[in-house]
Every structure is written in C-alpha cells, then in structure tokens.
Amino acid sequence: MEPDNDTQILEFLLLGLSEEVKVQPLIFGLFLSTYLTTMFGNLLIILAITSDAHLHTPMYFFLSNLSFVDICFTSTTIPKMLWNIWTQSKVISYKECITQIYFLILFAVLNILLLTVMAYDRFVAICQPLHYTVIMNPQLCGLLVLISWIISVLNSLLQSLMVLRLSFCTNIEIPHFFCELNHMVQLACSDTFFNNIVMYFAAVLLCGGPFFGILCSYSKIVSSVCRISSAQGKYKAFSTCASHLTIVSLFYCTMLGVYLSSAATHNAHSSATASVMYTVITPMLNPFIYSLRNKDMKRALKALFVKGNI
Numbered sequence: 001m002e003p004d005n006d007t008q009i010l011e012f013l014l015l016g017l018s019e020e021v022k023v024q025p026l027i028f029g030l031f032l033s034t035y036l037t038t039m040f041g042n043l044l045i046i047l048a049i050t051s052d053a054h055l056h057t058p059m060y061f062f063l064s065n066l067s068f069v070d071i072c073f074t075s076t077t078i079p080k081m082l083w084n085i086w087t088q089s090k091v092i093s094y095k096e097c098i099t100q101i102y103f104l105i106l107f108a109v110l111n112i113l114l115l116t117v118m119a120y121d122r123f124v125a126i127c128q129p130l131h132y133t134v135i136m137n138p139q140l141c142g143l144l145v146l147i148s149w150i151i152s153v154l155n156s157l158l159q160s161l162m163v164l165r166l167s168f169c170t171n172i173e174i175p176h177f178f179c180e181l182n183h184m185v186q187l188a189c190s191d192t193f194f195n196n197i198v199m200y201f202a203a204v205l206l207c208g209g210p211f212f213g214i215l216c217s218y219s220k221i222v223s224s225v226c227r228i229s230s231a232q233g234k235y236k237a238f239s240t241c242a243s244h245l246t247i248v249s250l251f252y253c254t255m256l257g258v259y260l261s262s263a264a265t266h267n268a269h270s271s272a273t274a275s276v277m278y279t280v281i282t283p284m285l286n287p288f289i290y291s292l293r294n295k296d297m298k299r300a301l302k303a304l305f306v307k308g309n310i
Contacts, residue, residue: 010168012097012187013090016081016177017273028085034284035078041287042067044301051307052300058136059125059240062118063290065145069114070283073107076100077178077279097179098160105181106156109206113148115248116210120144122241123217127224155202162195176272178279207255214248243290250285254278 017027045067049055080100084090092100125132159181169189176183185195218241225237254277291297 010094010172011091012094012179013173014081014084014092014177014179015090015173015175016084017276024085024088028082031078031280032082034280035074035082038074038280038284038287039071041284041291042071044304045287045290045297048297048300048304051304055296055300058121058141059118061141062114062121062145066111066114066118067287069107069110070286072103073111074280074283076103076107081177092174092179097174097184098163100179101163101181101184102156102160104178105159106152109155110148110152111251112207112210113151114145115244115251116213117144117148118244119214119217119248122244123221125240126221126237151206155206158198159202162198166190166192166195176275180275211252218245239293243293246289246293247282247286250282250289251278254282 018024046064049060049064077100080092080096084092121136124135128135163181163184166185166188167190168187171187171189174180174183174187181199185192185199188195221237221241225234228234228237254274257274257277291301
C-alpha cells in the first residue's frame with residue numbers, strides 16, 4: 001500500500017494489544033466474552049428499570065441512560081477489533097477511523113457528564129430530601145440528559161473536524177486496538193498545534209470540570225451525613241451513594257492510570273493495554289456494581305426473570 005497525502009484514500013493499521021499470533025485467539029475469546037457480558041448486563045439493567053414502576057425515579061432514569069451509553073461505548077471499539085482478529089487483518093479505513101473517533105469521544109464524554117448528573121442527583125436526595133421530588137422533576141431530568149447529549153455531540157464534532165484538517169504521510173500504524181484521538185494527532189505530518197490546544201482544553205473542561213463538580217457534590221454529602229445523629233441513618237445515606245461512588249472512582253482512576261502509564265513508560269502498547277480498563281472493563285462492571293449492591297435492582301431483576309419464565 002503506497003502512502004498518500006490524500007487522507008480520503010488512506011488506510012491505517014491497528015496494531016492491537018499484541019502482535020504475537022499465538023495470543024490472538026486468547027485475546028479474541030476474552031474480548032468477545034467481555035463484550036457479550038457488557039451487552040447482556042446493561043440490557044438487563046435497562047429492561048429491569050423500564051419494566052418496574054418502582055424504579056421510575058431520577059436515579060434509575062440516569063442509570064438506564066448510563067447503561068445505554070456503556071453499550072454504545074463498547075460497541076464503538078470491540079466489534080471492529082474482533083473482526084480484525086477473525087479476518088487476520090489490521091486495516092481500518094480513514095472514514096472508519098474518523099467515525100470511530102467521533103463516537104468514542106461522544107460516548108466517553110457523555111459517560112462523564114451522566115456520572116456528574118448522577119452525583120448532583122445524590123446531592124439533592126441527601127442534602128435536600130424534602131424538596132427532592134420538586135427539584136428533580138421529570139422535566140429537569142430530561143433537560144439534564146439532553147444538555148449532556150448536546151455538549152457531547154458538539155465536542156465530538158469539533159474534535160473530529162479538527163482531525164479532518166490533518167494530513168498523514170508515511171506512518172500509518174496506530175499502536176492501539178482502536179483509533180485513539182491522541183495517537184491520530186501524533187501520526188499527522190501537518191501542523192497539530194491547534195489540535196493539541198483544542199484537545200487539552202476539552203480534556204480540562206469536560207473531564208476536570210465534571211470531576212470538580214462530583215467532588216463538590218460529595219463534599220456536601222459527607223458534611224450533611226456527618227450531621228445525622230443515628231448510625232443507621234448515616235449508613236442508609238451512604239449506601240445510596242456507594243454504587244455511584246464506586247463507578248466514579250473506577251472510571252476516573254483507570255483514566256488516570258492510562259495517563260500515568262503512558263507518561264511514565266512512553267510505551268504505546270502499555271498505554272493501549274491500560275486503556276482496556278476504562279474502555280472495556282468499567283462498562284462491563286457497572287451492571288454488577290449497581291445490581292449486587294442494590295436491593296431494589298435485585299428485586300426488579302428477579303421479577304424480570306420470573307416474568308420471563310411464565
């Protein structure tokens with residue numbers, strides 16, 4: 001394949017997690033089982049919430065949206081990876097790569113914003129319980145999700161259009177199992193100054209901003225819970241936040257781990273391996289975290305299975 005400056009006809013090579021032929025069947029099996037588990041678990045969460053009237057509350061409305069986003073997030077990367085392993089091909093077209101970047105950024109940012117909205121929901125529920133139903137009304141819940149979608153779409157569109165202006169020369173190998181924005185910018189042979197500015201500004205605004213909002217919400221939650229006199233009341237208040245706090249910690253810690261591993265080792269394959277945690281493992285674990293620690297969800301899932309067996 002002759003490299004060309006015309007990015008419309010370029011193809012890239014996804015090097016994946018390993019170039020060892022012997023480990024490809026193992027990687028295929030692990031990612032296939034993980035993907036099916038993610039799809040099945042998150043679909044169950046959505047079905048349980050929609051079928052149980054007791055779960056038609058703001059918290060579970062946001063959770064069902066998060067499950068839908070997790071399904072879309074993993075479907076952006078894993079199917080292409082599995083197809084490449086199955087066909088023993090590393091090729092991804094330029095158009096497919098840009099499309100993958102667009103949807104990957106879209107659902108990653110949407111995931112972060114939904115986690116922030118869920119933190120705000122828990123803040124209102126614990127700090128202002130008497131006004132919870134008034135504040136978190138269906139109109140506000142729908143508006144918060146809509147705003148999250150709009151911000152995510154606009155940011156993803158901007159980032160993708162910034163990549164479209166780049167030209168690529170001889171290096172077409174992406175040391176990853178998907179088209180990752182930062183790697184694409186590094187591969188470009190044209191000026192990437194504005195791409196880096198936009199990329200880092202968006203990272204600070206759309207990752208750092210929500211993280212600061214989550215910290216503020218939980219600082220107020222902790223302060224409010226500490227004023228509760230009974231130990232049972234404190235436990236009950238904290239238990240409503242435990243699942244969400246676990247998911248937030250898992251998502252942000254794995255993202256931080258990816259950044260630190262890539263910065264420390266300067267090894268692209270190490271970064272790709274570390275990114276499996278937030279792109280694959282976290283979406284798979286979310287349904288388990290929410291269902292295993294939540295009595296209402298357990299009851300809804302049990303009722304769903306009983307209804308399916310009738």
